[in-house]
Amino acid sequence: MVAVVSVCLIFAASTFSQSQPKTPLGKESLTTNRVSRPFDVKMIPQEDKTVDGVTRMVLDKQYHGDLDGTGKGQMLTGGINANKSGAYVAIEKFTGTLHGRSGSFVLHHTGIMTRGTPDLTILVAPDSGTDQLAGISGKMTINIAADGKHSYDFEYTLPAAQ
DSSP, X not given: OHHHHHHHHHHHTOOOOOOOOOOOTTXXXXXXXXXEEEEEEEEEEOXXXXXXXXXXXXXXXXXXXXXXXXXXXXXXXXXXXXXXXXXXXXEEEEEEEETTEEEEEEEEEEEEEETTXXXXXXXXXXXXXXXXXXXXXXXXXXEEOTXXXXXXXXXXXXXXXX
């Protein structure tokens, strides 16, 4: 179990790149914004194994700063081995405020570790924003300091407040 959690944390320390979403013709222009702050995370392993080699964890996060709220979700990990290779996927629902605008949105995580080299992608699920966060799109990077503390870098676009 320690190996699974360790690999998941290493996945989270990686970065990725993706092109910005296109704005349809005739629609308002979207500005890219960025927020970075710490967050707290608990990954709780579940004992409901139905497939050997696959582990499920419950995610419980508390985001701080301009992105302020909770993230609740589930993670599946598999293929974790002595060569430090494996994969994980997770779905997380954020509920709270972003620069004072309230609502929720879903984050989709995909992590691949190949012999210790991580590749992590965390994207806002299309059309998942609610209330004042409707229309949000973006990507998140997770950083883990040497002392184990987590922080996020969230780059997003959001239509102007109405």
